[in-house]
Amino acid sequence: MEKIKVIFSRDQIQQKVKELGKRIADHYGDEEIILICNLKGAFIFLADLCRHITSPISVDFIATTSYKGTESTGDVRIIKDLKMDVRGKHILLVEDIVDTGYTVDYILKYLSLHKPKSLHVCTLLDKSCKREIELPIEYHGFEVGDHFVIGYGLDYNERYRELDYIGEFVQP
Numbered sequence: 202m203e204k205i206k207v208i209f210s211r212d213q214i215q216q217k218v219k220e221l222g223k224r225i226a227d228h229y230g231d232e233e234i235i236l237i238c239n240l241k242g243a244f245i246f247l248a249d250l251c252r253h254i255t256s257p258i259s260v261d262f263i264a265t266t267s268y269k270g271t272e273s274t275g276d277v278r279i280i281k282d283l284k285m286d287v288r289g290k291h292i293l294l295v296e297d298i299v300d301t302g303y304t305v306d307y308i309l310k311y312l313s314l315h316k317p318k319s320l321h322v323c324t325l326l327d328k329s330c331k332r333e334i335e336l337p338i339e340y341h342g343f344e345v346g347d348h349f350v351i352g353y354g355l356d357y358n359e360r361y362r363e364l365d366y367i368g369e370f371v372q373p
């Protein structure tokens with residue numbers, strides 16, 4: 202059984218998600234937002250975040266792939282497309298973590314082809330020390346260093362998503 206060190210506790214995460222939800226609602230007010238969740242890693246964050254946004258919201262999902270094990274490959278592909286028509290709408294892309302930035306850069310370029318009214322990014326975790334592409338990120342929760350993190354939606358080979366905290370493996 203792997204040992205996991207807690208980086209952000211359940212309470213820290215819940216507090217941060219609440220703050221982010223309030224900032225988002227303060228910004229959009231009564232305007233409708235379409236929250237687009239990048240699967241699978243952001244599904245738990247989205248579920249908590251959307252319940253702290255008092256603005257009118259809709260939710261849609263997109264899925265991309267670029268990771269093999271613990272490494273980002275930079276070769277991003279969309280494996281599940283949007284269902285909603287987002288033209289002329291405010292879009293907020295909800296991400297679990299931005300690492301090199303290739304995934305969000307790719308999704309932003311793709312979403313902008315749909316001519317939204319506005320397009321912003323909300324990520325729970327920002328691994329900015331690993332960034333290879335400059336990105337506009339309006340909302341970010343926590344900064345993380347060069348660690349591979351798991352929990353609260355984030356996996357290692359599809360495991361550990363259900364943890365209510367964010368942690369990293371402790372080397373034996």
Ligand code: 5GP
Pocket residue numbers: 239242267268273275296297298299300301302303304305328348349350351355356357
């Ligand atoms: P990027 O394209 O920015 O390098 O990587 C973004 C995607 O890689 C994220 O949506 C996430 O799925 C995955 N990722 C990046 N860093 C981590 C990490 O530390 N842990 C996990 N589980 N996934 C990560």
